[in-house]
Every structure is written in structure tokens, then in C-alpha cells.
Amino acid sequence: MDIRHKDLEAFLAVARAGSFRQAATDRGVTPSALSQSLRALEERMQVRLLNRTTRSVALTEAGDLLQARLTPAFADIEAAVDEVLSLGGRPAGRVRINAPAPPIEHILMPVVPGFLATYPEISLEIIEDAGYVDIVRDGYDAGIRFGLEMAQDMIAVPLADEVEYAVVASPGYLEVRGVPEHPDDLLAHDCIRHRFPGGSIFTWRFARDGVDVALTPNGRLTVNHAHYARAAAEAGSGLARLALPYVEPQLTDGRLIRVLQDWSPTIGKWHLYYPSRRQAPPAFKAFLSYIRSAQPR
Template identity: 60%
Template sequence: MRQTDLESFLAVVRHGSFVAAARERGLTGSALSQTIRALEEDLQVRLFNRTTRSVVPTEAGDLLARRLMPALADIRASLDEVRSLGGRPSGRVRVNAPAPALDWLIVPHLPAFLHSYPDIAVEIFEDASNVDIVAEGYDVGIRLGLEMAQDMIALPLGPEQDYAVVGSPAYLEREGRPDTPQDLTHFECIRHRFPSGRIFPWRFRAGDEDIAIVPRGRLTVSTARHAVEAAVGGTGLARVALPYAQNALGEGRLVRVLDRFTPRLPAWHLYYPSRRHMPPALRAFVDFFAKAAR
């Protein structure tokens, strides 16, 4: 029974799919299926219930996965620590973060990080859902504020966040401007749907009152960049993290509205599990980006 076989087993658990797990592991579907069958024969127990639509761990498979995840994480950390005794941190860092954090705080600094640490590999996963980074096999996550499990270590990453409601001059001239957040019910809004299926609510503050509005509109997108493009084209109003609209605002292609009702949101936070031994690659990643994203 090899460590790579156990890693493949966990990949199937994470994805709930042999196809997706095989893609992650760089294997063919038949090779991965054979690996799982061999594990089941060796353990004398079924690990998955398979149907044409799903792959779900059995009670034994769930128990094995829960025990293996922290154990293999410790093994990987120990091996990376030993490799790093040569003077350079090495290993892999898997990062889960929403698009705005990646676009403005991580990706611009990746070339410098990879140049500084040639023995570290980085995998980036764009995700805005509320994910359990330990269960899903990630080393570090990034979310707004402190929206994460309590047993995590969190560090602020960059400044507080400013979200802006914007529209094109032509649209505002044609439809007028909203004076309060409640006026948005009379405007065409460009909605943003999360991968979970939930529509991104627009949040405002009037005095001491917090207001959350689920916008109405005919256009729904999954990225802020598409929302900005649609707003520039006069489709309606969009609410996006300010950096996405900064250029268009500076060039006069977009105008900001309702800014006095738009509070600043907590800064992005980089977070990771509290472990007895922190892998050197993860330590290098955390230290580098905590400084670079200031």
C-alpha cells in the first residue's frame, strides 16, 4: 500500500468523481479505478458506493478519509521539512481563494514568489464558496474578514475592501440615479451568482442600519470583470470590488453611485490550519504574501 494510492483515494473522496480525481492525479480513469479496487481488496472492505451519477464513501471509506487527511498532511509536512534542511524551502502549496483576492493580492506577486523559491510549487483554485480547506485538501485559504473555522490561524491580507455600485453615464442619463439603496428596485441590476448558486447580495449601511438587497435584473454573471464590461456597455448597474472598476471610473466610462451608503468591508484574511509543524513551503508562502499584499 503506497502513499500515492492513499492520496488517490482522498482525491476521489474530495471530488466525488473518479473522472475529476483521475484528472487531478494525472491518471487514466481505469488506472485510478484499479488502484481503488486494490485498496478495497487489501483492506477487505468496500470504500465507495458507486452509481452512474455519484461516488459516495461508505462508512469505512469515510472513516479512512477522516483519519488519513491529517496523517498524510503530517507526513507531507515532515518530508518537506527534511528536504528544506538543505537550505531552501520545498514542497507544494494549494491555495483556495475568491477571484478578487487572487486578481489583486496573489497573482500579481506570484512571479516574484516563484523566482524567490524555485523548489516550491503553487496550485491556485478560484472559489468563493464556504469551503473546508482541510477536508478539501488545501493548505491555505483566503476569505473576507474572519469568515473561517475557529481553529484556523488568520492574518490580514491587504487593506479593507471597498465595493462600488457603478453605471455608465449613458445609462444614468437615460434612467436617472438611485438616491437610496431601496431605489435599486426600479433599476436594471447586473447580478453575480456564486458557484454555490446563491446570488451575491448588495450590502449597504444607512446610519446604524445594515441593508442587504438581492438585486433584480435580466443579466447574471459569474465574474466581476464581465459585470464591469456589461455596466460600461449600458446594461445596468453593477456592484463590484473597486479595483475592477477603477480604470473605467478614471476614464469616465463608469460613474459611481450610492457611495455614501457603501461601507468598507473587512480586509481579506489569509488563513491556514493550526498545526504542530508548519510545512516550510507554507511558512514561506504565508510570510511572503503577508508582506507583499500590504
């Protein structure tokens, strides 16, 4: 059976992106060219790999099986090529990282310029995603998630210090609605809620003197990104609970005021995780070493 390598690559691109248009953009080709490759692959294999609609594509059972087997195989091929390219003494290749917005902004991006300058033969792809991701299946070298929210067969590396969240509001909001003194007081306030990609609402957790409080806040505004929550809090729309680095400038200049500070403990660290069962390619080893060295001691 004459299966072309480029058709398999096209299939993986569409499977990961979930659409021909996005996959075409990622690969720098036209959607029609990808569609032709997929039709050719399905004809040669005599099996349907994708169910197509006008807006998206979904893997069939055969497509799901093919993606699961091809992803690690292609990763091994890329790793082999990277190892050969790195024989000259400098790591080369591509590193793909999947992470939510907070660690991208506050951990990765501050070190990216230095890393790229140090390793000019390495390209770096960072994809923002707060949902559950199978990094092996989706072709990533590593992911970043909070705490230890990852598969058991992963190696986890803690990044930065423990995360502290702050409940903040504008001076105008607090003047009108009052300052909450206990987490239970939040139930009488407008809280700006955060919805995760999976659909759940971010739970606000507090602790003091051995007392733990967890509540799902009430509020008329729900967003899916910390920037929107901060902007809404600054505009007086309610109380927001955000990672402290997001609001430090606003707290310093008085645009926001922090409340319930004595109820806000640190709640764990971000971890970079990667598969334990696979030999890490030179480019990723270089990235891992660089980001670990950049963390506070």
C-alpha cells in the same frame, strides 16, 4: 492487510475531486488506472469507499471516515519530507491555497512571480473557489476568505486594505434609467445579481450617517463571477456592485460611472487562514512570510 500507499493516494485524489476524470487529470494518469487502484483498495479493505455514477462519485460512510483520517496523516508525511528537503537551507515542497477570485487576482497573483523566483524549490497551487471549504480535509495549506468566515481553530492573517465595493453602470444605462440617489432607488432598477456557489444571492449593503441599508437586488441577469457582472454593466444591462479594483480602469476611462458613492463604506478585509493545531511546513512558512511582507503597512 497489504494496503498500497499509491492506492490510498488515488483514493484521496478521487475523494477531493469528486470524479475520476478530474482526479486523473490532476495526477497525470488515466481514469481507468485510478479506477483500478480504487477497486484494488476496496477489495483489500473489503468495504465500499465510493458510490459511483456515470457522472460523479460520492463517498460512502467508510470512505468519508477514511478521507478524514488520511488527509492529516498524508499532510504530516508531506511536511516531514519538506522539512528534510529544506535542511539544505532553502525551503522546498508544495503550497496549496484555496481562495475566491478577487483575492487571487488582486492579492496573490501580483506577488506570485516574485515568490516563485525567490523560492525555486517550492511549487505553488492556487485553486479558485468561493464556496465553503474544509481546508484540512481537502488538503490545502491555507485558504482566503472575507472577514472572519472560517473555523474557530484557525489562525487568521489580514491581507491588504479593507475592501470597498462600488455600484456602477454604463453612461447609456444611466441616461435612460436615471441615477439612483438612495439605495432604495435600486429596487426600481435592473441590477446584475451575483449568486454564490451555495446558492445565495449577494446582498448589497450600504451605510451613511449611522443609517444601514441591506437589500437583495432585483434583476433579470444573475451571474457567478465578477468579470461577467462587469462586462454586463459595460454593455448597459444594469447596475453592478463590484469590488473597486475590478472597475477602476473602467471608471477612469468613462466606460462605467459610479453611483451611490457616499453610501459605500469599506466592509472588512480578506484574511488568509490556516490550521492552528499543526506545525506549518517550511514551504508554507516561507509563503506566509513572503505574502505578509508584501502587504501595505
